[in-house]
Amino acid sequence: MIPPEQPWVLAREALSRAAARWIVDTLSDRLEAAGHACLVPSAGRTPLATYAVLRDRYRNAIDWRCVxxxxxxxxxxxxxxxxxxxxxxxxxxxxxxxxxxxxxxFNGADGRLLRSPAAYERGLPPIDLVVHGIGRNGHIGFNEPGAVFTSPTRAVRLSPSTLGANFAVDADRQACAMGVTLGLRCLLAARQSLLLAWGVEKADALRRALCDTPSSRCPASGLRLTGRLIVMADPDAARLCIPVVAGSAGNSGTPKWEYHAGAHID
Structure with a gap:
């Protein structure tokens, strides 16, 4: 198992393999303890390579029927x-x-919600693992900047930056301007959280998430308050943040970070 107190900064291919292995190990431990596991995965571009490793290497590693x-x-x-x-x-x-x-x-065949956001949240089992990406503005899920850490599962209007990152066509951006998301209170309650970040375009968001005081201005920063966060990033995404001491942790069990303008991790 990857030590929970040590942020991992590796080349992208190696990091995808490490992330997939950590996901399988985490789910395996939960399956052994409880016989079932609940996984909440990001549906963004960042974890695609990790999901490919899960399919290619770990299809038979655990009983996915119990997930x-x-x-x-x-x-x-x-x-x-x-x-x-x-x-x-x-x-x-x-x-x-x-x-x-x-x-x-969330949605039925007609595109409408199958149940209200509140009912969706009430019906969930305890979440064992969330796999997060991070938006350029620091969002996780569709919890955009301004979302408080106690925010419930709800409908949201998506920011122009989120829509611009997800859709190249104006018609799609207009059609998908509203979303629904698990709230931060639900996501932050997970037993474990894995945050993945690739590319220089995510560097400032990751810096704010890991180095600034946690606040609603960067929803991803709330993950640090849980004490159950693993961070995996490539050198481009981690270029503005470096650990003070590799593997060191504060009282909360989260990594100690400091901001170094222009610093690189090789």
Whole structure:
């Protein structure tokens, strides 16, 4: 197992392998302890390589039939089989190829919510692992800047930066302007959180998440308050943050970080 107190900064391919192994180890431990596990994975571009490793190397490593996959966020109005939907992404990359036993998603075939956001949250089992990406503005899920750490599962209007990063076509940005997301109170309650960040375009967001005082200005910064966070980043994403002492941790069990303008990790 990767030490929980040590942030990992590795080349992208190696990091994808390390992340996949850590996900499998974490789920395996939970399956051994409880017989079942609840996984909430990001449906962004960052974890695609990690999910490919899960499919290629770990299809038979655990009993995926005992894993319950819960959708973290979705665009309102999209059916689960719409290729723009996160439900379709999760089904193609994880649920079907791994043979995951249960998949809870937000929308029905007509694109409408199957249940209210509050009912969706109430019906969830305890979350064992969340796999996060991080938006350029510091969002996790569709919890945009301004979301408080106690925010519930809810419908949200998406920021122009989020829509611009996710869609190249104006018509898609207009059609998907509203989303629904697990709230921060739900995400921060997970037993374990894995935060993945690739590329120089995520460097400032990761710096704010790991180095600034946690606040609603950067929703991802709330993950540090849990004491149950693993951070994996490539050198480009981690270029503005370095550990004070490799493997050191504060009283909360989270890494000690400091900000070094222009610093690089080789």
């Amino acid at each position: 319950h996959l819960v959708q973290m966020d979705e665009y309102m109005g999209l059916a689960p089989d719409d290729p723009r939907s996160f439900a379709d992404y999760l089904r193609r990359h994880l649920v079907e190829p791994l043979g995951i036993g249960a998949f809870t998603h």
